[in-house]
Amino acid sequence: MDIRTTTAQLYLDNVTVSFDGFRALNALSLTVESGEMRAIIGPNGAGKTTMMDVITGKTRPDEGDVVFEGQYDLTARDETEIATLGIGRKFQKPTVFDMHSVEDNLLLALKADRRAFAGLQWRESEAQMRRIDELLGIVRLRGARERLAGSLSHGQKQWLEIGMLLAQEPKLLLVDEPVAGMTDAETHQTAELLKEINRYKTVIVVEHDMTFVRELGVKVTCLHEGAVIAEGTIDQVSENERVIEVYLGR
Amino acid sequence: MNGLLIRSLDRGATAFLAIVVAAAMIVPALNLLLPETSPLHVPTYIVSLFGKYVCYALLALSIDLIWGYCGILSLGHGAFFALGGYAMGMYLMRQIGTRGVYAHPVLPDFMVFLNWKELPFFWYGFDHFAYAALMIVLVPGVLAFVFGWFAFRSRVTGVYLSIITQAMTFALMLGFFRNNFGFGGNNGLTDFKDILGFNVQADTTRAALFAASCLFLALGFLVCRALVSSKFGKVLVAIRDAEARTRFLGYRAESYKLFVFTLSACMAGVAGALYVPQVGIINPSEFAPANSIEAVIWVAVGGRGTLTGAVLGAILVNYAKTTFTTGALAPYWLFVLGGLFIAVTLFLPRGIVGTLSHWWRERRARGETAGEIGGEPAPRPAE
């Protein structure tokens, strides 16, 4: 395995994934610098979610390199190891633990010893409770602290999941369609929240909502058929002929 | 650890423990101290019958721990139960000594009958109770560990896992039916005489076995409660509801599953070991896949993920089984049991205890919301 020294936070080179002959990712290369926020756009089936799967270890690429912080080969690690390295993920469909309270959801996500025996000896600590309270404030769920996560509204679940992502204190956040199903106002708030988060962390956002992407005001990468077809500011990308043809439409 | 104990003992759990411990003391007392003519006297056969139910309850508890809290539906838990039972049976066989039909000082009757000249190596040490006790936990534990290590590491889940656990107990059953396996083949192990020097048939021994079963049930319950009310338990539930999500949070789901599966198998082994001296026999039919599935329905009836429900379900269903199969209604028992499987899954998916506590929680929640309407609900547009 050839791991080139790179200063990038995340480095994908020539990554190919095929399912039964269908190439979900086709020699995809992508570099995300530390502290950057990157928006990924592209039509359905462009390989956005598969790319997330490869980065988080859910799918192993057929070929290509995926390197985190210039030293960790992600293709050789599973989901758990990658999460422990400091890569957090929010799913397209909000996935929270329905049968746990909002508080417990955050507690489970809090950065701590993940080993089984640590879970047996665990006791609530003042610091953890304070942190949970803080997070509840950020994602505006203080009033729902004791409620079962399953009883939250769709938007609340999205926020809870972002809260869980923050609780993990990852170095890199992968956020898949965070504003799907949100009102305009909620969308705006989410953009603000992500910008706030980006002050300390590297963020990759996959989103369809062009207003939202524009609001983020960051570098945009457009994927199509598993490869990058354009990269640059939102204005550059949206004027690109290929992007207009395959994605934005005329 | 103190905090753990306190956290695990909520009101329901404490009440449950009190009942079990009280039964452990009162039932033997009513059996041994009162004269048979007394209306409160409990006959010995009832003590043994309920002792058997208590063992089933411990088995149900072990199934609830993995199914109710971690989503692992094992259709082979009867195998761990039976292995614990066989370990106890081997100890009891070695205690027979020269009182067997062939009066061989070392070999159990069936080995003499099969013309075996010496004791197979895996029977060594079973004349010591401490060694047998170790094996009762160790053998099911090791099997579960090895099985689980393979299964969970390669992420065999859901129905697939259920099917291969069923295949596991089926394979063991075929093996134990063979004479040359060295466990008495078809007939299994029986004709026990003594346990720890006491006659297994004696009223006092039976009462003591009942009390021991209750105490082990209480202990098992305590261990399960401690486990599920810790952060470990929260992770288990998280794995049950969204395993992939738990992995992305950095939890090694397979380690959690392996730990709880192995622990559960050890509990089942203890249940089997307590069962054997009370029923006086262990044979390969205990490995039958049908037995394992039947145990699952006890948990479903009582309510999975409740622990107390598992115990209640095991006792209720088995009491019904005894009532049915000893009377004129015997041919209809399978209709009842089959109907129970269907009715519970269709109409009572939470089980008895689950439904009651759900109803109770709903009522309380409604009471609360009537008082104060949620502090800070959904994120609202900030102007």
Added chain:
Amino acid sequence: MRTTRDLLIALLFIGACAMAALTAGSVPARAQGFDAALDKFAADSFSDTEVGIAAVAASGHAMAARVIEALQNARLQVDPATRKIYIRTGETAVLDAATGSAAPAPAELKTVRINNRLRRAIEAALGGLTLLSPDPAKRFEAAQAVFKSRDAAALATLDAAIAKETDGRIRRALTEARAAVLLYKPDAAEADKLAAVAAVKARGDQEALALLSGLPVDAPARVAQAAKDAVGSIQSELAMWATVQNAWYGLSLGSVLLLAAIGLAITFGVMGVINMAHGEMVMIGAYVTFVVQDAIRAHHPGLFDYSLLIAIPLAFLVSGFIGILIERGIIRFLYGRPLETLLATWGLSLILQQAVRTIFGPTNREVGNPSWMSGAFELGQITVTYNRLWIVVFTLAVFVALLALLRFTRMGLEMRAVTQNRAMAASMGIRTSRVDALTFGLGSGIAGIAGVALSQIDNVSPNLGQSYIIDSFLVVVFGGVGNLWGTLVGAFTLGIANKFLEPFAGAVLGKIAILVLIILFIQKRPRGLFALKGRAVEA
């Protein structure tokens, strides 16, 4: 009547041939030898009787075969007073053994006793004597008997028989018998023995092997070497046939597994529904066969050969209908809850079993084979029974029909659409709930057909289904869910693996080994041999 006439003719032949073959001795001398031989029976001592048998057989006398047969059937009797030998033919009637003519029965007759050793000697002697029987079957049998007994006394008769034999098969058997005799005859010429080794080698079965490897140690070096080589070549040939046999048994078992599992491949594999009552659908199919045969026996015995043809569509309809009821009544409320489905259908299986037990009783019911499914034929060194052969053919036919149904019909198209994307199919106007019910009915109906086939080789009892359910699930899981070809490959792989393990491990341990191997295999490839990949899997 027939046999007596045959016997007479045989005796005539023996007489004639013996005269031609033997150069020494005149007729009176032979008669004298026969009388002397008969006298050996008079003492009724086992060792004397044995000498007597050999002497009678060697005498070539017309009565020789009858005397020895009588001895075999405990009808040879001796008058202790006169030491004369008689053959008892009826309550009071006897024949004089020396002449063959009816004689007045003496007052006290004693039966000549025989033991197992003598019985073998008798068989050998009779073998020699019936070599010339006009009945080809008898000649063949006799040749086989001589092959086993290697009785040197039969050599002359063998030569005579070979000379006039016209049936190729019997001639070969006779030649092999002669070779066997020569091999064990110490004074036979080396060249003869070498030719004999070649003849026995050509036979190439277990008995040839036993014969060659049991040669006396003092055999000439070249003969011993030739025998050794022949043993080697027979062994490798036998091993080849054993492989063929195992493969056939495996194929047969595989087709049974496939039959049982193929309905499951639809309900579990395609729909994702865990139907633990699948085995009971098979059982119901078997009971439908029983009912059909029962009705035919009672009303139209002549139709018995068509009973299976009638049972197949009926079993499909009955099981399929029950399947639809189950889907509508239970399973449709449990979609997306596979573990609950598993428990509910298990409960259902208990009810169905008990219902059948209540109606038909707990014991095995008699289901017969139609004439075209009875019997067997030989293929090289293996025996192929017709019922197994038909089941393999039938299974493949069902498989192909099912593939065609899924591939070419409207229902198949809708079925595939619903399984691949339920929501999309629904929005295209496919009535998904109807498709679900029909798919489940199809899977159950095929299970019913499997029951018709299994009734031919297994006991029809309420537990019939249970014995197949675990195996069927393993086949589907092993082959890969959602892929009928996977089920086919899975079933035959497991069937053949099972049969190849059996000779080493025994039936039970072989089965355990298979279970363990599958458990390990599932760890390695949790989604089976032919796994679907990609996003569709996650749903």
